[in-house]
Amino acid sequence: MDAPLATEFARPIELSRLNHGEQRFAISANAAERAALAARFGLVALDKLEAAVRLGRIAGGLVRLEAELTADVTQTCVITLEPVKNDVAENFTVLYGEGGEAREVTLDGEAETIEPIVGGVIDIGEAVAQQLSLALDPFPHAPGAATVPLAASSEATADSPFKALARLRNKNDSKD
Numbered sequence: 001m002d003a004p005l006a007t008e009f010a011r012p013i014e015l016s017r018l019n020h021g022e023q024r025f026a027i028s029a030n031a032a033e034r035a036a037l038a039a040r041f042g043l044v045a046l047d048k049l050e051a052a053v054r055l056g057r058i059a060g061g062l063v064r065l066e067a068e069l070t071a072d073v074t075q076t077c078v079i080t081l082e083p084v085k086n087d088v089a090e091n092f093t094v095l096y097g098e099g100g101e102a103r104e105v106t107l108d109g110e111a112e113t114i115e116p117i118v119g120g121v122i123d124i125g126e127a128v129a130q131q132l133s134l135a136l137d138p139f140p141h142a143p144g145a146a147t148v149p150l151a152a153s154s155e156a157t158a159d160s161p162f163k164a165l166a167r168l169r170n171k172n173d174s175k176d
Contacts, residue, residue, distance in 0.1 A: 008036035011125030013055060015063065015117065022056035027125060041133050044074040044083050051128045062114065063096040069128050069135075077142035084140040092131045096122055 011027050029037065029049040038046040051069040058064050071088040097114040 007123060007126045007129065008040060009033045009049070009125035009129045010123055011128075012121045012123050015120050015122060018055060018057065018063070020057060022054050025053040025055070025124060027051050027053060027128065029125075037129055037132070038073075040129075041136060043136075044076055047072040047074070049128070049132065051124075053124045053128070055122065055124070058095075061098060063117070063122060065094045065096065065122065065124060065127055067092055067124070067128060067131070069131060071132055071135075073136065075137060075140040077145055078139050079145040080142050082142045082145075084142050086137060086140065088132065088135050090131055090135040094127050 009029050011025070013025070027050070029046070034046040034049055037049065038044070049069070049071045051067050053065060053067040055063060055065055068091050069088070072085070073088060074083050074085050076082070077084050093112075095112050095114045096117045098117055
């Protein structure tokens with residue numbers, strides 16, 4: 001069995017120590033972890049990453065992780081390439097279960113993916129980091145940055161290929 005990969009924001013919790021009730025954890029990334037996560041996610045900076053995490057066992061031998069994360073990120077504007085600061089606040093839930101591969105189950109009327117528990121440990125820091133990556137704005141814009149409309153481009157004023165073909169056809173029809 002391979003050893004788990006080291007992550008930038010590792011906060012492993014051994015499930016053998018998890019009580020039958022819910023346990024709460026407050027985690028935050030230090031400067032080195034924030035710098036490593038910023039590099040991983042292509043951020044200019046990650047000034048804050050904190051999460052309040054709850055872990056508890058539920059029916060069927062599953063473990064539910066519920067968390068609220070907050071982060072202060074700086075991304076690059078996709079238009080001007082200027083730094084753009086954003087606040088991220090996200091609530092999320094992840095289900096974990098025994099077994100080697102993720103699978104889906106229906107809980108509370110919705111299909112949810114169950115992540116595998118590897119080595120009896122759940123890395124709550126990695127779960128928070130992955131959720132942060134999903135919560136980031138994929139196309140950040142600086143205030144006032146606007147896209148150039150396609151109609152203003154020089155290609156929009158050029159003849160379409162169909163107009164050019166129609167002219168050729170008309171030219172060939174007149175020679176007959």
